[in-house]
Amino acid sequence: MNTLLSAGIIFTLLAIVFCLYRWGNVKCIGVTPVKTFTFIAILFTSGLDVGLIMFPLTEFAGYGDLATSPEYGFSNPLAIEFAYWGFLIWGFYFLTSFYFCVIEPKVGFFQIPLIKWINNVVIIGTCAFTAYLLLTNLPWYLPELSEQGSIVTTFYVIVFAVIIAAVFSSTDIxxxxxxxxxxxxxxxxxxxxMWFLAAMGPNEMLDAANLIGNYFV
Structure with missing residues (x-):
């Protein structure tokens, strides 16, 4: 399984490099064009939930527990969270966005009825799984509302409200x-x-930010 996952990650990274090399100068203007910063913000926010919050925060302590998980000893927890989760998730979103903006209009692969049906099933399943992750992790995020780590009615209300807000926000760009x-x-x-509350100077802040690069060294 690890071999397959590693191969998939390597393929994704190589595909991103190839797309940037082959179509890096292509201007893509859709029916609802946005500015570059807005587009980056959309990609950033799309990967923010899983890439930097939902998964990493719950596992952050494990990255520093080298006695239990010595495989994380090659880098520090901050670097693992940002470099692995953040950049990897954003890379996936970039690749899929590129495909649907540049390639799909020409080939129409997802217009095939069977492919469209499978894609809808995958989307529904992914959304349901994300909602499940949110529900199961809420006792960790909001322990003061939980009863000894259990899932209470309030958490179901929160998840339902999030789903309603997500559906409504997706109705218009x-x-x-x-x-x-x-x-x-x-x-x-x-x-x-957080920088202000930590009472860190600019140099200390830069030193902390530079820890992210430790993942690639």
């Missing part, structure tokens, strides 16, 4: 734009607030 830009700025603001 303008909602996706607003949500993505707001999430991006809030994420940057969170970094600034």
């Amino acid at each position: 303008k909602y996706v734009r607003i949500l993505s830009l707001a999430s991006t700025w809030l994420f940057l603001a969170l970094i600034a607030v």
Whole structure:
């Protein structure tokens, strides 16, 4: 399984490099064009839930527990979270976005009825799995609302509200734009607030940020 996953990751990274080399100068303007920063914000927010919050935060402590998981000893927890989860998820989103923006309009592969049906099933399954992950991790995120780590009615209400908001926001690209830009700025603001509360100087902040590069060294 690890071999298959590694092969898939390598293929994805090589595909991204090839796409950038082959079509890097292609201008793609759709029916609802957005600015470059907005497009980056959409990609960033798309990978923010799983890439930097849902999975990494629950496993962050495990990255530093080398006695239990010595395989993470090659780098620090911050680098593993950003470099592996963040960049990998964003890479997947970039590749799929590129395909549907540049390749799919020419080949129409997903217009084939069977492929469209399978794709819809995959989308529904993925969304359901993400909602399940949110529900099961809420006791960890909000322990003060949980009863000894159990899932209470409040958590079901939260997940239901999130699903309703997600469905509503997906009905129009303008909602996706607003949500993505707001999430991006809030994420940057969170970094600034945590920096302020940590009472770190600029040099210390840069030193901490440079730890991300340790993943690639």
